[in-house]
Amino acid sequence: MKKELSKAYIPADHEDEIYSEWEKSGYFNPDNLDCVKDAEYYSIVMPPPNVTGILHLGHATILALQDILIRYNRMLGKKTLWLPGTDHASIATTTKIELLLKEESLTRHSLGREKFLKRLTYFAQESHDTISKQIKKMGSSCDWSREAYTLDKTRSKTVRAVFKLMHDDGLIYRGDRIINWCPRCQSTLADDEVNHELQHSILYTFKYSKDFPFSVSTTRPITKLGDTGIAINLKDERYNKHLGKTIKTDFVGIPLELKVVADRSIDMEFGSGAVGVTPAHSFTDWKIMEDHGLKTIKVINEQGLINENFGEFSGKTVKEAEILVINKIKEAGLLIDETEIENNIGICYRCHTHIEPLPSLQWFIDVNKKIEKFDKSIKEISLDAVSTGVLGKSKINIIPTNFEKTYFNWMDNLRDWCISRQIWFGHRIPVWYKNNPNLEILNSKHNQDIHVGIEPPEGDGWTQDKDTLDTWFSSGLWTFSTMANAPEQITIQNGKIEIDNADFKNYHPTNVLETGRDILPFWVTKMILMTIYATEDIPFKDVYLNGLVLDEKGQKMSKSKGNAIDPLNMIEKYGTDATRLSVVIGTSPGNDVRLGESKIANFRNFTNKLWNIARYILSTYDLDAKTKITEINKLTLADKWILSKLNNLIVDTDSALDKYQFSLAGENLRDFCWNDLADWYLEVAKFEKTKSKPIILNHILEVILKLWHPFMPFITETIWKELNKKQLLMVQSWPKPISVITNESSTTAKKNFGTIRSIITNIRNIRSQYKVSPTLKIKATIYTKGDLDFIEKSKNIIKSLKTGLEEIAIQEKGEKIKNTVYFNVGSVEVYLEIPNLNLEAEKKRLQLEMKNKNSVITRLQSKLNNEDFVNNAPHDIIKLEREKLGLWTNELEQIESQYNNL
RNA sequence: GGAUGUAUAGCUCAGUUGGUUAGAGCGUCACGUUGACAUCGUGAAGGUCAGUGGUUCGAGUCCACUUACGUCCACCA
Numbered sequence: 001m002k003k004e005l006s007k008a009y010i011p012a013d014h015e016d017e018i019y020s021e022w023e024k025s026g027y028f029n030p031d032n033l034d035c036v037k038d039a040e041y042y043s044i045v046m047p048p049p050n051v052t053g054i055l056h057l058g059h060a061t062i063l064a065l066q067d068i069l070i071r072y073n074r075m076l077g078k079k080t081l082w083l084p085g086t087d088h089a090s091i092a093t094t095t096k097i098e099l100l101l102k103e104e105s106l107t108r109h110s111l112g113r114e115k116f117l118k119r120l121t122y123f124a125q126e127s128h129d130t131i132s133k134q135i136k137k138m139g140s141s142c143d144w145s146r147e148a149y150t151l152d153k154t155r156s157k158t159v160r161a162v163f164k165l166m167h168d169d170g171l172i173y174r175g176d177r178i179i180n181w182c183p184r185c186q187s188t189l190a191d192d193e194v195n196h197e198l199q200h201s202i203l204y205t206f207k208y209s210k211d212f213p214f215s216v217s218t219t220r221p222i223t224k225l226g227d228t229g230i231a232i233n234l235k236d237e238r239y240n241k242h243l244g245k246t247i248k249t250d251f252v253g254i255p256l257e258l259k260v261v262a263d264r265s266i267d268m269e270f271g272s273g274a275v276g277v278t279p280a281h282s283f284t285d286w287k288i289m290e291d292h293g294l295k296t297i298k299v300i301n302e303q304g305l306i307n308e309n310f311g312e313f314s315g316k317t318v319k320e321a322e323i324l325v326i327n328k329i330k331e332a333g334l335l336i337d338e339t340e341i342e343n344n345i346g347i348c349y350r351c352h353t354h355i356e357p358l359p360s361l362q363w364f365i366d367v368n369k370k371i372e373k374f375d376k377s378i379k380e381i382s383l384d385a386v387s388t389g390v391l392g393k394s395k396i397n398i399i400p401t402n403f404e405k406t407y408f409n410w411m412d413n414l415r416d417w418c419i420s421r422q423i424w425f426g427h428r429i430p431v432w433y434k435n436n437p438n439l440e441i442l443n444s445k446h447n448q449d450i451h452v453g454i455e456p457p458e459g460d461g462w463t464q465d466k467d468t469l470d471t472w473f474s475s476g477l478w479t480f481s482t483m484a485n486a487p488e489q490i491t492i493q494n495g496k497i498e499i500d501n502a503d504f505k506n507y508h509p510t511n512v513l514e515t516g517r518d519i520l521p522f523w524v525t526k527m528i529l530m531t532i533y534a535t536e537d538i539p540f541k542d543v544y545l546n547g548l549v550l551d552e553k554g555q556k557m558s559k560s561k562g563n564a565i566d567p568l569n570m571i572e573k574y575g576t577d578a579t580r581l582s583v584v585i586g587t588s589p590g591n592d593v594r595l596g597e598s599k600i601a602n603f604r605n606f607t608n609k610l611w612n613i614a615r616y617i618l619s620t621y622d623l624d625a626k627t628k629i630t631e632i633n634k635l636t637l638a639d640k641w642i643l644s645k646l647n648n649l650i651v652d653t654d655s656a657l658d659k660y661q662f663s664l665a666g667e668n669l670r671d672f673c674w675n676d677l678a679d680w681y682l683e684v685a686k687f688e689k690t691k692s693k694p695i696i697l698n699h700i701l702e703v704i705l706k707l708w709h710p711f712m713p714f715i716t717e718t719i720w721k722e723l724n725k726k727q728l729l730m731v732q733s734w735p736k737p738i739s740v741i742t743n744e745s746s747t748t749a750k751k752n753f754g755t756i757r758s759i760i761t762n763i764r765n766i767r768s769q770y771k772v773s774p775t776l777k778i779k780a781t782i783y784t785k786g787d788l789d790f791i792e793k794s795k796n797i798i799k800s801l802k803t804g805l806e807e808i809a810i811q812e813k814g815e816k817i818k819n820t821v822y823f824n825v826g827s828v829e830v831y832l833e834i835p836n837l838n839l840e841a842e843k844k845r846l847q848l849e850m851k852n853k854n855s856v857i858t859r860l861q862s863k864l865n866n867e868d869f870v871n872n873a874p875h876d877i878i879k880l881e882r883e884k885l886g887l888w889t890n891e892l893e894q895i896e897s898q899y900n901n902l
Numbered sequence: 903g904g905a906u907g908u909a910u911a912g913c914u915c916a917g918u919u920g921g922u923u924a925g926a927g928c929g930u931c932a933c934g935u936u937g938a939c940a941u942c943g944u945g946a947a948g949g950u951c952a953g954u955g956g957u958u959c960g961a962g963u964c965c966a967c968u969u970a971c972g973u974c975c976a977c978c979a
Contacts, residue, residue: 008940196977203979218979231979266979275979284977343978402907406974409905413975521974552914554972586915586927590907592973594914602928609939616938663916667926679943761944768933768945802934802944856923869959877921877960884922 003618005722009611011575014718019136022717027731029143030079034731042078043507044070045479046142047515047523048087048150052096052127055134057549057557057583057595058516060567063138064580065546065662066514070141071710072657073511075734081507082141083482085148086128090426090471097123113424120425134568139576139713141730146503148482150474151427157490158481158497159474160430160454162534165492167452171366171378171533172419176296178279178286179418181358182348183304187422188362189348190470194355196344205272205337206329208251208258213242215336217271219343220281221329222322225254225310226299229277231288234262236273252328253311261292272336280359300356318356363420363429363467371533373495382529383411391536393509396528398543399660400590403520410521419470426468430454434461454492475523476530479510479539497534510540517545517590544660545590549583552596565597574604577712581606584711585666606670607715610708613678614701614719623698625723629738632692637756637790638797639696640749642681645672646700647737647746653707654734666711673704680757687800703735752790756798758825763803763832766821770841772834777806779833781820783813791828822846822898824891839902846899853892860885 026032030041044066049059066082074080097120098108108116128149135142148155166172180189201219208216214230230247232239242260249256258276266275279289280298289296298307306313306321313321329335346355367379374381374391381390386407389395398404420429434449451457456464474481480497483504484490491498509531513524524543531539551557557564570579581603587593617623635643649672656665677700685693702723709716709729720729763780772778780798782791791798791810799805813829820831821842863869864881 005938007938216979220979271979278979282979284979341978406906410975413904518974548973588916591915592908596914598928599914605940609942612939612942614938619938659918661918664918667916671926678939682938683943764944765946771933853923863960866959872959874921874959880922888923 002620002622003722005611005615005618007615009575009608009715009718011577011607011714012572015137015139015571015576015714018714018717019139022141022728022730023144025728025731027074027728028082028141029145030081033074033079035077035079040078041081041506042070042073043081043083043510044512044514045482045510046082046084046140047513047519048085048148048475048478049131049135050089050092051086051124051131051149052089052093053131055131055138055567057565057567059135060138060579061546061549061583061587061593062515063135063140064583065544067138067140067580067713068584068657068662068710069512069514071713071730072734074141074730075706075709075732077733079506081143081146081503083146083148083507084132084135084140084142084144085150085478085482086131087471087475088124088149088151088426090421090423090468093120093124094423094425108424117424137568137571137576139580141713146482146485150471150478154484154487154490155474155477155481156427157454157487158477158484159427159469161490161492161497162477162530163430163469163473164452164454165495165497165534166365169371169495171369171371172363173366174361174363176359176361177364177416177418178281178283178357178359179362180346180355181302181360182351182353182355183302184351184353185348185422186302188360188418188420189355190418190421194346195349197347199343199345200340201343201345203271203337203339203341204326204329204335205339206334207336208256208276209249209334210332212247212249214239214274215272216274216276217337218276219341220322221325222306222313222318223278223281223299224251224276225256225306225313225325226278226280226297227251227256227258227276228279228295228297229259229261229288229292231261231263231266231275231277231285232273233266233268236266236268239274252325252332254313257295259292259294261288261294263288263291281357283357286357286359296359298359300358302358302360304356362418363431365417365419367414367416367529378529378533379411379414381532382525383408385528385532385538390532390538393538394541396538396541396543398520399545400588403517403543403545403590406520407525410525414525417470419473420465420467421470422466423468426471427474429465429467429469431465432457432462433465434463472522472526473530476526477534479513479527479531480504480508480535483508496536508535509538512542512544513540514544514546517547520545542660547587547590547592550592550594552594554592554594565595565600570597570600574600575607575714577607577715578604581666581711584662585670587663589660606674607712609678610673610704610712610715611719613673613682614722616682617697617701618722621694621697623701623723624694625698625702627695629695629699632695634690634692635696636688636690637749637753637794638681638684638688639690639692640746641753642676642700643696643738644746644750645676646703650703650707650735650737657710669704669707669711673708677704683801684797687797699738705729706732706735752787753794755825755828756791756794759828759830760798760801760803762823762825762830763798763805766823766832766834767804769845770821770834770838772804776835777804778835779807779809780805781809781811781817781831781833783811783829783831785813785827788812816897816901818901822895824894829894843899843902846895846902850892850895850899853888853895857885857888857892860888 022028046066047062070080070082101107101111163172180194182189203217203219204221205215205217207214216230218224234240240262243262244260246257246259249258277285277288277294279286279294279296281300288294299310300318301307304318306316306318308314313324316324348355368377370377384390386396386398386404398407430453432451451462456462480499484499484501489500491500515523527539531537549557551563555561555563567579578600582595582600583593649668652668653665656668705716705720706729713730717729784791788810795808798808817831819837819839820833821837823830860881864885870878
């Protein structure tokens with residue numbers, strides 16, 4: 001039955017309906033898939049978007065690429081799981097809710113921990129529904145029945161278990177370390193939560209006391225009260241005689257003991273060339289302190305006030321004390337120089353307060369400590385995992401491979417990881433204290449009983465640590481924590497995390513992690529580190545990193561700049577399929593993409609083209625789905641040509657997708673559909689009406705729908721329904737090349753039809769070049785030495801396809817025809833008789849051709865005359881070049897004789 | 903300062919392990935189009951592959967240096 005489809009494809013009419021059909025079918029859940037018994041498992045765990053997030057083009061890219069992999073592997077017949085989830089993102093979410101509270105003139109402190117968390121949880125739940133709806137809008141075929149949340153009960157248990165495991169192994173320690181402290185937020189900040197801002201400051205150069213042998217320079221004189229050393233460059237002859245000495249002095253009334261040390265980081269040219277080392281309030285100085293065994297004196301406290309024991313400075317704010325110190329320096333006549341300089345200063349990314357580097361009692365993960373069971377540190381294990389493979393597992397591949405360098409660089413420089421945050425929302429640190437008189441500020445190590453455990457300790461008087469864990473701690477466990485579906489399944493056994501269920505055995509390690517290249521350092525490294533440690537297995541076999549989506553000018557998209565493209569808006573306007581294609585085609589791994597709305601509109605045109613291909617086929621042919629293509633006994637040249645092209649297309653798509661070459665796969669598919677199928681085969685079929693066309697076209701249509709499905713799930717499923725199929729396209733088996741034509745006949749078919757195509761193209765070309773009126777009929781004479789047969793058979797096609805030929809004469813090689821336009825395709829020579837031909841124009845055209853061919857021939861000849869080439873190049877290459885030369889020379893001769901004949 | 907990436911047509915980018923005359927999409931221009939196509943078709947113009955040097959019979963592809971732009975990290979006493 002022939003069938004009429006609507007004139008254009010309107011995505012909004014189909015997408016929601018199709019998605020709910022998929023959901024109802026249950027096939028997103030691999031347990032419901034009808035796979036063979038020993039089918040392979042394939043799994044991806046979705047990088048969890050922030051629970052309060054809104055879908056942006058970065059998500060859209062990540063989701064589209066993963067969905068392609070998932071749908072492809074599902075159609076290949078694998079047990080395919082895509083596990084979705086969301087991240088609680090403690091800091092981002094806290095910031096959001098604080099903004100909301102601000103509108104009501106509330107703060108988290110005025111609200112109190114309990115009420116604050118209650119509001120936040122409610123808010124997170126509401127937002128969660130928004131982001132998951134948006135994930136569905138993208139057509140993501142993930143298994144919602146297994147959805148996870150980084151802060152739900154099961155994930156929390158995993159977090160506590162891993163914390164305990166690491167603590168027992170001595171990897172987690174509590175210590176005084178220098179950290180970024182925001183005095184306003186009253187919290188530590190991770191390094192990546194600190195922004196740097198350029199500002200003008202005054203660089204003071206002065207001596208600690210009159211007779212002091214060095215002068216030092218600083219922009220923050222107040223911190224000098226905590227100096228415990230002087231650092232110089234080893235090569236600095238002015239100072240190196242003092243090396244190793246400890247100098248006692250009195251600085252504005254405060255006694256200091258300063259040890260002179262040499263450090264590579266000191267620039268002799270900057271300031272006086274000597275640096276007062278303040279370990280407590282500078283990261284570089286902290287490192288110098290560690291390297292040279294200096295003391296630490298803390299000047300500024302967590303409230304931003306000067307500590308006790310600093311005489312008149314104590315209790316003052318940093319600003320007040322700063323002024324006081326400067327005045328004192330000036331009064332005492334110690335100041336040598338004041339200059340204005342520009343320097344970078346750390347700013348809290350949330351509230352813009354200057355951060356204070358402070359030593360503070362925090363929880364850390366020791367990345368260099370040797371773990372007994374591995375006899376290596378987690379840092380070493382993580383390096384091995386990507387370089388050589390670890391614990392007998394194959395190595396993790398990062399795609400593109402050059403990002404492995406970034407990974408190694410990052411890992412090499414990994415410092416102990418501060419995992420505690422003074423934020424309320426998140427996984428509370430599973431540590432309980434007893435007999436602590438000062439629980440508000442947990443800064444005292446004295447008189448504490450400590451319990452570290454998955455569950456709280458029994459008995460009274462225990463109080464849990466007030467801090468929460470860095471969000472990345474729980475995201476680092478994501479690939480395996482998501483495999484559990486109840487807290488009871490998670491246990492510690494033989495020093496590692498065990499999850500007692502089938503999913504963990506079947507789907508972990510996952511096959512690939514697909515995510516944005518920007519979070520390689522933060523997230524990917526931590527997943528590798530944590531997972532190998534906790535489960536003694538890798539989290540994933542491959543990592544595919546996609547680039548960032550930039551605007552048309554190459555700038556980052558952001559709401560504040562107003563250059564952000566909202567994918568939901570695009571989906572509404574152009575459809576999900578077009579939006580997906582626009583972030584997949586024209587992108588390559590790790591490289592950023594520039595994307596404008598016009599690109600999406602362009603892919604909308606293609607979806608419409610595909611729709612019209614289907615519409616045309618369905619309305620013109622009474623498709624035959626019952627007869628197998630292998631049962632056809634007579635195929636025309638064009639049939640063989642398109643079928644062999646289709647075979648290649650399947651093979652190429654497979655190989656591209658297996659290598660994560662999404663863009664290449666998409667481009668090949670588009671080329672086939674648009675150029676080969678629509679522009680050629682369907683056009684030929686208009687004139688070449690054979691009985692087998694309904695079978696062949698049905699076959700081609702089914703195959704391209706299957707091949708396109710991972711890329712454009714909605715439109716392909718919609719068309720599939722129009723084919724009156726009972727089963728969903730999403731669970732059809734992936735197409736394989738057909739053996740209906742042998743390799744030999746397919747190559748000749750492709751070559752011969754290619755010749756026909758070339759002849760037609762040339763004729764059209766010449767008509768347009770000489771501005772031959774479309775109504776004017778012209779005559780062609782075709783000479784060919786060898787096989788006349790295929791041209792004879794394709795005569796009607798040549799005539800019909802917009803060539804405007806009246807007559808075609810085909811004969812074996814004869815004499816030149818005067819006053820004609822000549823061209824050749826391989827050994828086939830074609831003469832066109834065009835009435836009122838402009839001979840001068842034709843002469844010019846032939847001259848140009850001769851010039852082109854001549855230059856190529858000259859180059860080939862000089863190459864073949866080169867002795868080095870002849871002696872050293874591989875034989876087949878030389879042979880190829882000789883053949884080429886012969887061919888070109890031959891063609892040149894023919895053009896020359898035609899030129900003379902004019 | 904450390905690391906890393908990019909440079910190919912007017913624009914956005916492909917270009918697999920070195921090997922036919924370096925490709926695609928968009929844009930531009932010309933011609934055509936009343937029946938599958940919010941158009942579509944046919945074609946044209948447009949490239950010292952950033953520069954210099956090297957390896958090789960052969961380099962867009964490998965190596966070194968130079969230039970320009972970018973990203974990440976660290977940091978500016």
